[in-house]
Every structure is written in structure tokens, then in C-alpha cells.
Amino acid sequence: MDLRKILTTDLIKLNLEANDKQGVIEELLDILMTTGKIETRDAALKALLEREEKMSTGIQHGVAIPHGKCEGVNELVACLGIKASGLDFKALDGEPSRIFIMTVSPVHRTGPHLQFLASISQLLKSKEQRDQILAAASPKDIIALF
Numbered sequence: 001m002d003l004r005k006i007l008t009t010d011l012i013k014l015n016l017e018a019n020d021k022q023g024v025i026e027e028l029l030d031i032l033m034t035t036g037k038i039e040t041r042d043a044a045l046k047a048l049l050e051r052e053e054k055m056s057t058g059i060q061h062g063v064a065i066p067h068g069k070c071e072g073v074n075e076l077v078a079c080l081g082i083k084a085s086g087l088d089f090k091a092l093d094g095e096p097s098r099i100f101i102m103t104v105s106p107v108h109r110t111g112p113h114l115q116f117l118a119s120i121s122q123l124l125k126s127k128e129q130r131d132q133i134l135a136a137a138s139p140k141d142i143i144a145l146f
Contacts, residue, residue: 003119003146007101010035011079012139016100021089024081025049025066028102031079037104040072044104058091062098062134063124065117069105076112078103080142084134099124099133 013031018024025048032038047068051057058064079102086096101120105113123129129145136142 003116003123004143006076006078006116007080007143007146009139009143011037012142013079013081014136014139016081016083018083019087021052021087022049024064024083024087024089024100025052025102028066028079028081028100031081032077032102032104035079037077037079038073040070043070043072044068046070047104048102056090056092058089058097059121060091060093060095061124061127061130062086062091062095063130064089064091064097064100065103065120066100067103067105067113067117069107069113071107073104073106076103076105076109076116078116082134082136099130 016027018027033041038044047070048066051068057066081100083098086098089097091097103116132145
């Protein structure tokens with residue numbers, strides 16, 4: 001999966017302002033709303049928070065991948081945010097999360113959702129890649145890493 005077709009510079013925020021899990025989810029969701037990627041904020045927020053209730057999407061190594069499925073999206077959409085200082089996202093390894101990649105997908109399409117999660121997980125398993133993302137000076141620098 002070509003991540004550059006899904007994540008564009010207008011879908012990347014280098015300095016997230018939120019200081020808690022729900023705040024990050026809402027701030028990322030606002031990026032998707034502002035860019036017209038989703039139609040219904042409430043439905044997407046509900047799907048994302050319900051997914052978090054089942055199990056945190058904070059994985060490990062400072063990465064969280066909040067995701068959900070809802071009506072109001074026609075195709076998989078995603079955005080990326082950085083919180084350099086990190087915050088508690090209830091990650092599996094107990095470490096603060098600093099790189100956040102959110103994806104929202106249509107309810108009845110699982111293929112692209114799973115492909116995206118696999119592609120992003122592959123990219124972020126490298127410490128060097130994670131460090132380069134955190135050091136990026138612009139969204140364009142992050143896109144170049146894909």
C-alpha cells in the first residue's frame with residue numbers, strides 16, 4: 001500500500017496540542033474534518049472511542065494508531081500527528097506515545113483497513129524511521145520517509 005496516496009501534507013500535524021488520549025483523538029479527528037475526509041464527526045468519534053474502550057491502540061515504542069470504522073466515510077482516510085513530549089495513551093509497553101496515526105474506514109470494507117495498519121506498522125517498527133519522523137521539520141519531510 002502506498003502511504004503517500006493516503007497521508008498527504010495537509011493530513012500531518014507536527015505539534016499536537018492535546019494533553020490526553022481523548023484530546024489527541026479529537027484533535028486528529030478535526031484534521032480529517034477540516035480536510036473534508038469525513039462527513040460526520042460524531043459517528044467517527046464514537047467509533048474511535050469505542051475501539052479504545054476495547055483495547056488501547058497505543059502499541060509500543062512511542063506509537064499509537066487510533067482507528068475505527070463508521071458510516072460517513074467512503075474510503076479509508078488517515079492523518080498523522082506528533083506530540084514530541086509524549087503522553088500516556090495506555091500503550092502496551094507502558095511508554096508515552098509521541099507518534100499518532102489515526103485511520104477511519106467504512107464499516108463494510110476490511111481489506112484497505114488491514115493493509116494500512118500492516119503498512120504503517122511495518123514502517124514504524126524501525127527505531128530509525130520513528131526517530132526521523134520525530135525529527136521532521138515539516139510534513140513534507142515525513143512524506144519523504146514513506
